[in-house]
Amino acid sequence: MPAALLDLTELRQTSFSLLNDLAEGRSVAEVYHPEARVFCVHPFNEVQGLEAIAAIWTQLRSAFPDLERRSLLHLAGINLPDPRVSTPRAGQLVACMGTFQGRFLSDFCDIPATGQTAALRFCEAHEVIDGKIATSYLMFDLADLMQQAGVWPFVTSLGAESQWRGPAPADGVRLTECNSGTAAMDVVLAMHAALGRFDGRSLASMPHAEYWHPDFMWYGAAGIGTTRGLEEFRAHHQIPFLTGFPDRVGAGHYIRISDGDYAVTGGWPSVSGTHLGPWLGMPATGKRIDMRIMDFYRLADGRIAENWVPMDVIDIARQMGVDVFERVRHMTGRPRLAL
Numbered sequence: 630m631p632a633a634l635l636d637l638t639e640l641r642q643t644s645f646s647l648l649n650d651l652a653e654g655r656s657v658a659e660v661y662h663p664e665a666r667v668f669c670v671h672p673f674n675e676v677q678g679l680e681a682i683a684a685i686w687t688q689l690r691s692a693f694p695d696l697e698r699r700s701l702l703h704l705a706g707i708n709l710p711d712p713r714v715s716t717p718r719a720g721q722l723v724a725c726m727g728t729f730q731g732r733f734l735s736d737f738c739d740i741p742a743t744g745q746t747a748a749l750r751f752c753e754a755h756e757v758i759d760g761k762i763a764t765s766y767l768m769f770d771l772a773d774l775m776q777q778a779g780v781w782p783f784v785t786s787l788g789a790e791s792q793w794r795g796p797a798p799a800d801g802v803r804l805t806e807c808n809s810g811t812a813a814m815d816v817v818l819a820m821h822a823a824l825g826r827f828d829g830r831s832l833a834s835m836p837h838a839e840y841w842h843p844d845f846m847w848y849g850a851a852g853i854g855t856t857r858g859l860e861e862f863r864a865h866h867q868i869p870f871l872t873g874f875p876d877r878v879g880a881g882h883y884i885r886i887s888d889g890d891y892a893v894t895g896g897w898p899s900v901s902g903t904h905l906g907p908w909l910g911m912p913a914t915g916k917r918i919d920m921r922i923m924d925f926y927r928l929a930d931g932r933i934a935e936n937w938v939p940m941d942v943i944d945i946a947r948q949m950g951v952d953v954f955e956r957v958r959h960m961t962g963r964p965r966l967a968l
Contacts, residue, residue, distance in 0.1 A: 644723040652698035657683040669767040671944035693731035701795035702726040706886030713881035719756040724893040752939035768939040773851035782956040784910030788854020788865040813892040842934040850940040873908030895923035
């Protein structure tokens, strides 16, 4: 499919309408190209074509019949290059974050329905061509939904578990703003470079503190939780993560967009590392793990003030040999009865 670049204002508004219409019941065929590809969290993973994409939405709409999309971030920008990635990449992308909410009335991915209102966190990136979506990356925080359903399959999170807050200035849904400068991304990539200097022993080998606001908010995926400031970030996320994956390296980004004070990166995978220490209560396996991660950043006064970090924790557990959905089935009276 040809990928002619759109006016960014048109891209923002077209994508916003498509995604809201999809949540409200518009057919997948009216929103997606016939051969569109979707990269989704486990257990959906990578699918192509309208039938396979529609199957995801059929399950979601069945679970939440009154599904409502609540957007906290809706950003767009030119997709900057990543020298680590040689495959063709979209010239511009939309990035979104928010919640799907509604009454959770039917089981979803073996997560038991609560019969009450629930909120499913989403983080997404989309390529729009000729008025339809050609490629999507969909991060649903299914572990957080498990927590709401009372079937938490992991150890207690070190950070605070709560619904993510939107950006402090409440300006994250940018439908008319057009700022294609790269200042926000420049700061983010400089911070990434500082993280990459880790010597395997000392946190001081990573001089990244200068890129963060003193009271920055870091919103981690369920299982990790939310932290505030560098001390909490190190205690609740960075040290446990480096203990679990001391040789972690960046694997490349399919998305690198700046939008005013916002920037978004993400890879499929984004990070790879060897599981050499305990992480989320799972003992070291020695396995090489690929991690699907996105990062949404908001800057203030040239420093990172907020960072939302969806991560496919369930897929990471799968690679470690842990079937999280089997655990949930066991917890809900459907244990495995044969080897």
